[in-house]
Amino acid sequence: MNRDADTAHNLLERKNKLMADLMTYYRDLINTSTEPIPANASNSSAAINSLAMETAMTGFITATEDLLSLTREIRELWIIGSLTKPGAGDEEARQGIKRDAEAVFNAVSALKNEGRLAHIGAPDESPMRYQVGNLEGHPGRAQAGQAPGP
Known part of the structure; x- marks a missing residue:
């Protein structure tokens, strides 16, 4: 990777998208877990609620892992510097x-x-x-x- 303005902009866009996804999954998880249970709830409605919570939690975990991957990539650029093509700078x-x-x-x-x-x-x-x-x-x-x- 290189350190030009486009790459920095792309990294910032990726961070913003991942943060938006993270907040969306968190909102869905909270809404699903605090939804009132109707008095005449059946097993199917409990299964749907459980599946919705599992989906929201899986998305939340995936977005967190992607955000951690992005931070590792940024640290690598910061510490190692930009990557060059093979043979560039050898002489x-x-x-x-x-x-x-x-x-x-x-x-x-x-x-x-x-x-x-x-x-x-x-x-x-x-x-x-x-x-x-x-x-x-x-x-x-x-x-x-x-x-x-x-």
Whole structure:
């Protein structure tokens, strides 16, 4: 679903119709249950009254369930947002993920460099010579920035 004005209007119309149905069934239920019983009432009139109450109650329950379904749909639109077509926005999402991954990689790389420098000391304080470089070394090779072997 989308959040355009027509959809909002349709949701409001659905709510109004469901509320009107709910009030109508409630009115019918109250009228049927408070209808006076004639002195010469037969079994058939009692059965008709019972069937009318059952019909009104079933309609009332159905209208309530439909109203609850509508509120769930509105909450879903509110929390999740409008639904898009499959594939729409995929490229923007990929670019955003790539930017986020690069930012995380750079932050982790900077933290590792700081930790490595803290272990071996600053260049002017350490008797060892090292070169600070990128952490993207090959497996099995010494990482740039590590002290050279003997």
